[in-house]
Amino acid sequence: MAQQTNAAGQKTVQQHKAPFRSDHVGSLLRSAPVKEARQKKAAGEITAEQLRDIENQEITRIVEKQKEISLDVVTDGEFRRSWWHYDFLEGLDGVEPFIPAEGIQFHNAKTKARSIKVTGKLDFTSHPALADYQFLHEIAGDATPKLTIPSPNMLFFGEKSDKGIYDDQEEYFHDLAQAYKKAIKAFYDAGCRYLQLDDTSWSLFFEEKGREVVRALGGDPETLPALFAKTINDAVADRPDDLAITMHICRGNFRSTWAASGGYDAVAETILDGLNLDGLFLEYDDDRSGNFDPLRFVKRKDLQIVLGLITSK
Structure with a gap:
């Protein structure tokens, strides 16, 4: 909620629904x-x-x-994380930290060697991020506290176990979706009404270089986007009406450099007309982002699109 002043000079309270006009x-x-x-x-x-x-x-x-x-929404800045996605994913049942031979390659930069590995059946029972959110919720006051977590798609790019835990890809995505569904309920029960999924996986479908990475990981770049979308939609299905869920999509960010390039065209219809979300934050701040033609696939009037047009870099 935010206070505004009407024509008579009286303060009024106006209800807002995420994503907000002033958001981050x-x-x-x-x-x-x-x-x-x-x-x-x-x-x-x-x-x-x-x-x-x-x-x-x-x-x-x-x-x-x-x-x-005067932001309507507040976050904890992700100050507790060492990695934007690994910290959360490691908290899922069946996922453990893993040190690969090399880090993630960005444009002219490489991260430290760190990854995750699925070592058991995926599930959600408890998670350190619950206590982190509860602290944010307690200090948010009248502002809406936003929780940001990695999209379930990000787990696909971790190491695969050699124990044959998931020989069936559809079973893997089913269990992943159900684990996230439980996580979303747990955060909702803790008071969360605004959840953002961060997802860089879509950028691998934007150019051939990324599609080669998908193939190297055992995925089919032609069919994987549909599986990604189904996983997200299954995870957020039947959510309460007062819970807003958005997604932030970018091409990677490490020391002001990037991991992927290309426009949204190859998966634009899947992203813009295939995800049952309340809003999308789309990176659109440089020549690597392509043009605005993909936005023609926005069909839902209730889908809020926020374009990141100006970079802080």
Whole structure:
């Protein structure tokens, strides 16, 4: 809710539904105190509890700043994460951290070696992110707290177990969708009414280089988009009417560089007319993003599209 003033000078309260006119995808640059505390924790100089106390202080500070500039929505800036997707995915049942031979290759840059691996049947029972959200919820005040988590599609790009746990791809995607469905309910029960799924997987279908990566991982770039869409739709199906779910789609971001290029054309119809979401945040801030022709596939009047037209870089 946000206060406005009517013609008579009286303050009124207007209901808003996410995504908001003033919104942001959730990630903020980590502050110096958070980075310093993480280094100390890694060196054994402070405990996990001390690190969390510092994170709490910094998250409280940035939430107050977001409210100060009159944003309708606030996030924790993702200050608790070491990786934007691995931290959450590792919290699912059947997923464990994994150190590959190399990191993820971006344009003129490569990340540290880190990945995840499916080692058992996928499910959701509990998760550290629940406590993280509850803290944000408690300090949000009148603003709407937004939870941002990676899309279920991101798990596809982790390592595959050699134990033959999922020989059937459809069974894998079914269990993944059900795990996310349980997660969404758990976050809803904790008070979440605005959830954002972050997804860079779609960018692999934008150009042939990305489609080669899909094939190397054992996927078919012709049929995988439909499976991705079905997984998301199954995960968000039957959600409560007062829960808004959006998706942020980009081409990767690491040290101001990128992982993929190309317009949305190859999967535009799937994304814009095949996902049962309330809104989409689409990266559109450079020549690598293609033109606006794919937007012709937007058919639903209730689907909110937010175009990221200007880069902060």
